[in-house]
Amino acid sequence: MAAASISRSLLRRSRCGGGEHHLLLLARGFVTAECHRPVVLHKRGSDILHDPWFNRGTGFSMTERDRLGLRGLLPPNVVSSQQQIDRFMLDMQRLQKYARDGPSDTYPLAKWRILNRLHDRNETMYYKVLIDNIEEHAPIVYTPTVGLVCQNYSGLFRRPRGMYFSAEDRGEMMSMVYNWPADQVDMIVVTDGSRILGLGDLGVHGIGIAIGKLDLYVAAAGINPQRVLPVMIDVGTNNEKLLKDPLYLGLQEHRLEGEEYVAIIDEFMEAVFARWPNVIVQFEDFQSKWAFRLLQRYRKTYRMFNDDVQGTAGVAIAGLLGAVRAQGRPMLDFPKQKIVVAGAGSAGIGVVNAASRTMARMLGNNEVAFESARSQFWIVDAHGLITEERTNIDPDARPFARRKSELGHQGLSEGASLVEVVKKVKPDVILGLSAVGGLFSKEVLEALKDSSSSRPAIFAMSNPTKNAECTPEEAFSILGEKIIFASGSPFSDVDLGNGKIGHSNQGNNMYLFPGIGLGTLLSGARVISDGMLQAAAERLASYMKEEEVLEGIVYPPISRIRDITKEVAAAVVKEAVAEDLAEGYRDMDARELARLSEEETVEYVQQNMWSPVYPTIVYKKD
Numbered sequence: 001m002a003a004a005s006i007s008r009s010l011l012r013r014s015r016c017g018g019g020e021h022h023l024l025l026l027a028r029g030f031v032t033a034e035c036h037r038p039v040v041l042h043k044r045g046s047d048i049l050h051d052p053w054f055n056r057g058t059g060f061s062m063t064e065r066d067r068l069g070l071r072g073l074l075p076p077n078v079v080s081s082q083q084q085i086d087r088f089m090l091d092m093q094r095l096q097k098y099a100r101d102g103p104s105d106t107y108p109l110a111k112w113r114i115l116n117r118l119h120d121r122n123e124t125m126y127y128k129v130l131i132d133n134i135e136e137h138a139p140i141v142y143t144p145t146v147g148l149v150c151q152n153y154s155g156l157f158r159r160p161r162g163m164y165f166s167a168e169d170r171g172e173m174m175s176m177v178y179n180w181p182a183d184q185v186d187m188i189v190v191t192d193g194s195r196i197l198g199l200g201d202l203g204v205h206g207i208g209i210a211i212g213k214l215d216l217y218v219a220a221a222g223i224n225p226q227r228v229l230p231v232m233i234d235v236g237t238n239n240e241k242l243l244k245d246p247l248y249l250g251l252q253e254h255r256l257e258g259e260e261y262v263a264i265i266d267e268f269m270e271a272v273f274a275r276w277p278n279v280i281v282q283f284e285d286f287q288s289k290w291a292f293r294l295l296q297r298y299r300k301t302y303r304m305f306n307d308d309v310q311g312t313a314g315v316a317i318a319g320l321l322g323a324v325r326a327q328g329r330p331m332l333d334f335p336k337q338k339i340v341v342a343g344a345g346s347a348g349i350g351v352v353n354a355a356s357r358t359m360a361r362m363l364g365n366n367e368v369a370f371e372s373a374r375s376q377f378w379i380v381d382a383h384g385l386i387t388e389e390r391t392n393i394d395p396d397a398r399p400f401a402r403r404k405s406e407l408g409h410q411g412l413s414e415g416a417s418l419v420e421v422v423k424k425v426k427p428d429v430i431l432g433l434s435a436v437g438g439l440f441s442k443e444v445l446e447a448l449k450d451s452s453s454s455r456p457a458i459f460a461m462s463n464p465t466k467n468a469e470c471t472p473e474e475a476f477s478i479l480g481e482k483i484i485f486a487s488g489s490p491f492s493d494v495d496l497g498n499g500k501i502g503h504s505n506q507g508n509n510m511y512l513f514p515g516i517g518l519g520t521l522l523s524g525a526r527v528i529s530d531g532m533l534q535a536a537a538e539r540l541a542s543y544m545k546e547e548e549v550l551e552g553i554v555y556p557p558i559s560r561i562r563d564i565t566k567e568v569a570a571a572v573v574k575e576a577v578a579e580d581l582a583e584g585y586r587d588m589d590a591r592e593l594a595r596l597s598e599e600e601t602v603e604y605v606q607q608n609m610w611s612p613v614y615p616t617i618v619y620k621k622d
């Protein structure tokens with residue numbers, strides 16, 4: 001065989017097979033095979049990931065990631081090129097199967113892919129499309145489709161977005177943060193993927209929720225998209241399916257717990273605040289036990305908040321106040337409302353904590369007021385009504401456990417079922433944050449017919465859509481047109497016949513978190529106080545006009561989200577100033593901020609909101 005043909009055949013095998021043949025070629029004195037010649041690069045970090053010639057995505061080894069400044073810019077699992085191809089093929093096959101068998105998920109996922117591609121190639125245009133069509137696209141980039149995206153992330157993953165810190169990165173985070181290309185970051189949304197919406201532990205694939213939340217920060221709050229950073233902290237997963245899935249993108253080990261876990265989150269917080277001292281960190285979709293603990297650990301020292309605990313609480317309070325007004329009563333009647341809450345996780349307990357504080361404030365803010373406020377809530381979790389008699393009661397739920405002395409005359413006992421509680425209490429409101437779809441069954445809704453309210457309110461706040469405790473159709477058909485209905489994920493209004501519409505509100509923390517973040521940024525407050533959160537909730541509540549509320553509309557339509565966010569942010573700025581927390585932002589120092597009237601504060605916020613227009617670009621040599 002001629003030397004040239006040996007060389008060609010060996011080269012072919014070398015390409016498919018790897019090192020052995022290459023060594024053989026070298027030993028025989030042949031030239032270095034093309035694919036084994038080192039490539040000299042004049043770029044690092046994300047520039048490599050954006051260059052299709054050099055990008056290998058999840059195929060970069062750990063040493064390459066270190067050498068090339070890529071650490072943290074990719075999901076932690078290093079995969080072989082064959083696994084990359086398997087993942088790609090699986091995604092293609094899934095598309096074919098869906099096209100043939102036609103499940104309803106195909107359409108929103110296809111829309112997500114199209115939007116995602118646009119996001120990757122032209123951010124300005126992406127956000128223009130998103131803002132101008134927010135009603136159509138929020139359900140795609142945000143709940144409910146974002147949940148589906150996280151569930152299918154190994155197939156959908158194309159180009160990384162955001163940063164990944166894993167248990168393997170201990171001791172490295174302080175330097176890794178410098179791999180992120182932006183010198184300024186205003187907003188971080190971080191998750192550990194342990195409770196994504198109501199879908200449970202999705203591990204590293206939960207990064208989708210951080211990306212979706214930040215899309216709303218840009219679209220609703222006008223945070224500059226160059227200054228947002230989605231973050232996934234991968235400490236493993238307890239999802240057995242993902243632990244066995246060869247195409248999973250994260251660490252395939254059980255979640256770290258206890259002090260080891262806390263040390264990783266501490267290291268992450270120290271690293272991001274060291275590089276970006278003015279950043280605001282939103283904690284998102286952490287399982288309850290960590291959500292509360294981390295909030296208490298960091299809220300006094302860092303600019304941070306937990307959206308599920310605090311954002312949700314504010315949105316619920318605004319809706320609950322709306323439900324009082326819808327009865328034709330003043331908001332000050334709120335402390336008389338009897339509220340049954342299904343779900344005692346981060347969201348449920350967050351709502352009860354904040355709503356009872358609001359009631360107590362209205363009643364005079366003393367011990368008697370707190371006691372009276374507490375007694376307006378009945379919390380039902382997976383084990384039924386929570387009472388003092390429960391053993392192993394969750395410390396966060398303990399203050400709201402029904403007292404033994406109250407149980408007898410209410411005819412209720414420890415562990416009473418939701419329907420029993422609704423029958424006995426005759427509440428004004430039932431509020432679901434249980435992640436159990438259909439929990440507000442026909443029986444529960446029938447029981448609510450005896451509510452002491454003239455307009456009983458149903459808040460089926462769990463996400464995504466299939467986890468809603470009931471649908472608006474179910475609620476309106478059983479309880480009639482008078483009710484107030486809100487859900488976490490969007491539903492259409494219900495045609496009640498005779499030209500009447502049953503209004504379906506979206507009670508989602510998206511109405512608050514963008515304004516909380518923006519207001520904190522523009523005030524320069526060093527921490528996010530309860531007062532700032534309360535001001536945000538009250539502004540949302542007062543945003544709705546009397547006639548809207550009387551029609552059963554307690555939250556604005558999403559088409560007004562930019563306007564409401566501006567108002568919420570202004571309220572947060574004002575409160576930060578009033579509490580002497582504001583340190584100013586850019587040219588606006590604290591003294592000048594304090595001089596702004598309410599209208600001027602709104603104007604100041606408006607002027608600092610980014611809009612998707614192409615700026616003039618000029619070239620400057622480095």
Ligand SMILES: NC(=O)c1ccc[n+]([C@@H]2O[C@H](COP(=O)([O-])OP(=O)(O)OC[C@H]3O[C@@H](n4cnc5c(N)ncnc54)[C@H](O)[C@@H]3O)[C@@H](O)[C@H]2O)c1
Nearest residue numbers: 197198343344345346347381382434435462463488508509
């Ligand atoms: N609309 C919003 O803005 C919003 C905000 C935050 C969370 N959520 C949703 O709320 C849900 C819960 O979130 P979380 O962080 O509190 O979750 P979690 O897992 O911490 O809590 C769930 C709670 O529901 C309880 N539960 C389970 N089965 C029940 C049953 N049959 N009856 C009564 N209670 C039951 C559990 O005991 C637990 O207390 C999720 O679906 C999430 O998407 C919505």
Ligand SMILES: O=C(O)C[C@H](O)C(=O)O
Nearest residue numbers: 143197285308463508509
């Ligand atoms: O993400 C949402 O849509 C709301 C909330 O943060 C949730 O966890 O469900």
Ligand SMILES: [Mg+2]
Nearest residue numbers: 197284285308
């Ligand atoms: Mg959440």
